Amino acid sequence: MDKLIEKFQFYYDAILQNAPSFLIGVVVLFIGFAIANFGKKLTENRIKSKLQNTLSRLFIAQIISGIIKIITVVIFLDLVGFQNITTKILAGAGILTFVIGFAFKDIGENFLAGILLAFKSPFKENDLIETEKVIGYVKELRIRETIIKTTDGKDVFVPNSQIINSPLINYTIDGFLRNEFLLGLDYSSDLSKAIQVIIESVSKTEGVLLGGKKPAVIIDEFAASTINLKVLFWLDTFKSSSKSYHLGIRTQVMKNVLLALTENEFSLPSNIVEVKQYEG
Template sequence: MIELQEISNKTIELLPKIGLGIIVLFLFIMASWLIKKVITKRVKPKTKNPLLAEFLGKIVAFIITITGFVLFLHIIGLGGIAKNIMAGAGITTFVIGFAFKDIGENFLSGILMAFKSPFKVGDLIETNGTIGYVSELNLRESILKTLDGKDVYIPNSQIIKSPLFNYTIDGYLRYEITIGLDYNVDFKKVSDILKSILAEIPEVLTGDKKPMVVVDELATSTVNMRILYWIDTFTLKSKAYHLQIKSQILIRIVEDLNKNGIYLPADIVEIKNYNNQIIQTNKIAGTV
């Protein structure tokens, strides 16, 4: 009975300290949350790097929270435990780091990307066979929005380890179109027609990045001409507008070549008649 009474008395004595400690811990947690938001909000516009802003905010919030927890232990009279916790933090960190190796690897990769990121939100990139626009960045993963609208979550460690293509880091992208022509056509005439088409598309760049039309390959049944043109993705109406530009060019190629009596040849099909039966054929207008 005496021991129970002593425990009860000590508990009653500790209640004010526990209450004060909880209040202090709560205030530190709230302060860490608010300071993290302020840092993230102010740093992000200046660095234009959401990863760096998030990293700095989390580091400051973590330090403030740990400080509040240590103060809480001291207030309730467990200062010795606080020292032991700090002393064993190294071993604890090692054990936790080993247990959550993949998560830690992604987090460290995110930190590296925070200080030197190969892309930013809105860039069109390709990594691990996935092509898409960067829609969100955080310390664990990067989120891509593919051209068909899918959200792909890629761990930062995979991005660090794998080759990465940034198609819009400077805004310029080059596109190619290959067409097959009959060996008997006037290639200079075709080249002039193709160049005039490209000159009439306002989004196709000129000057140092003017379009090119070259004979690329002498294939089995066609002479392949390659059209190369540049566009500035920063000035496009939408992210997928480059597809409409390519569509415009392809439609104009077919229409303008047909107007000039130049038709794109189809694949040659060889028909063998083993029964000596008459095969009915119809001539298509515009073909030889």
């Protein structure tokens, strides 16, 4: 306890003895942080033409801003008379790096993964992605983690290393997103006609793509009481990245299919449960 008090007394005396230098150091600290913030914006604008990905620009700008702030703090410590601290920081850089390699392995790994993501650009801001069962829209790429807003509104902080080391699905990288749903028809149904009715109904729904990405219907399985069909159709994610937009079209497609099948007198039975009674 006495040693701790002596250290505080030493630093206090150092500040008093170097009051002018301390004031200059505060000014340098203020200016340095202002330069760091300005440099961050300047970097974003300078590399805007070279990097179209907003996330990559922000990530690189954060690194440059962080380096400037670290240098500013070191200069501040030197000006206020804490040369021994500055010397220890600089002299111990190698040791610190060694320690970080073991004690903060995950931080270093996530930082390097963030650099790879920034330059490789497997996704952009507001892209719909899936990684390790987390599905959502990319909001920000940070030095340690990527922020993803899930389709139910949760903000998930996913470590960058997890994204690098796990399979990554980008649903919007090419502008196409496939939707699908199942429906069951009675075994006595005319499947050819039912498939035709479904495809015509889906194709008429606004927002569904046609041409090379036209709707399709396949037989999925023969269930206990129904023949299950899988309805497949594509959406253009460049029109909107909103999940509600996609779900709205999907809902309208399902309503139109149900109405069309009902009008053509197709039966959509529920599961049949057979109950047997045995005499004891």
